[in-house]
Amino acid sequence: MSSFRSSSSKPHQLYAAWTDEDLVRALREDDKRAFAEIYERYWELLLGVAYRKLNSRESAEEIVQDLFATLWLKRHAQDIHTLQPYLLRAVKYRVIDVLKARLTQATYLERSRLRIAPEDHSTEETVAADDLSLALLDSLMQLPEHTREVFRLSRLEHQSVPEIAVRLNISRKTVEYHLTRALKVLRVSLRDFLVMLLLYWW
């Protein structure tokens, strides 16, 4: 590779010792090595997040490239308070961009009644995954806020019914009620395969 920093296994130790704040300040002053150090610190985290959200390594790589290129090109214009939340937010916006694009494309495909070639399995899976992510958003929209939060804690943070009850200061019965309700809505609105998944996780 043509780089002076990321190529060596031991990049600039000086920069490695810097705080994120130092790096952000140096970045604003056109310090390319600070930029490279930011990349060293965060590329893998950001790639991992984008990959899990999109289930596509290609899209995830594009997001990381685009994000860092923009970070450099707009280094004077951007107001970065804390680096990591800033970068994660940037990934989020780009992930949403990709999903929006997929949604548009899916709509188009549906309208034009094009069917995906059966032998092209990867595409099929990607489309299925998109349906899933957007169907999830659709379903969440239909849930009252409390139900949503209970569902999120249960799914994402793997908290048990008693834990959620304590955390939200509600009875266990109420927690169970919200979970049942969430499942019901999701069952109705999500595709069969997703229901299967949900039942499996439950």
Added chain:
Amino acid sequence: MKQTDLLHLLQRYQQGECTPEEERVVEQWYSLLGHQQPPLTLTPAEREQLRAELWERIEAKSLDAEDLSPPVARPWYAGGIRWAAAAALVLGLGIGAQQWLIQPGVTPAAPVAIAQQATEWQLFVNTTAQSQLIQLPDGSTVRVSPQGQLKYPRRFATTHRTVHLKGEAFFDIQPDKAHPFRVYTHNVVTTVLGTSFLVRAPEGTAPVVVKVRTGRVRVSPRDEAPAAAALPAVVVLPNQQAVYSPVRHKLQRELVAQPAQLAAQSFVFDDRPVPEVLAALEKAYGVRIAYDAAALATCTVTLNLQDESLFAKLDVLCKALGASYEKQDIRILFRSAGCAPR
């Protein structure tokens, strides 16, 4: 909820125009997204490669793009008019250029104007009147013609070797199948595994020419080139050239003007059948010659063709036989009515 509504919701979220309630939904949704997905797993080697690759692409999009951005106003190469003149000169002196191709005898000289760029790309501009030899990090050499401009990295990437060319240069590439060598010019990309070839990429609308001396290369239109979509890549063999015309947006193969002799071969024929002579030419120059073997079977010639070029040899042969030939893409069509049986 309709898909368009979902789209609008996401749109509003990105623009910060959601209600607090909507915002929470989108954020809850986002946090749930893919949480059941297994994480991306990479071996240490894959991780290292990906890290380097991504960085390289980021550099190309950010640092490089910026380093080259002042040139938008004032290009890093010489002005367009001078370029057009240089291109016309080279194109006009086809035979001279070919001569140079066959005898690369210009003494290596120190690079004339190597400007080190911040991204560790070296920019070589040949401002002299002679071709200049550049040694690349992998041991490959590039003979850059006068006015030529070569941009190459101080170290090559882990996956491929990439250089950028404006103008004309002759490449002698170290074989390395694991690291394809790519020459980017304005319109086409030439990919090779180890070979020697000439690339002529004048500025403007003059055709781009890739001449192959040894090995084989693949020439494909650059993605960024306008309307490049439909053009397939062509594989170019020795003594062939790919010519890309930006005006007609056409990429085709043809024989070089002066094919070089590729294999040792005697051209002294004493009362030999014509097909034997033609076969010797095919072998020596790696060129396909189409002819009517039956018609020519009875013809014999006595010739000494040692010193002439391929086409001069064919001219002599045609004169002796009352035959003719023409170039057709990468083939030669040899036409003869045959000989009266003796």
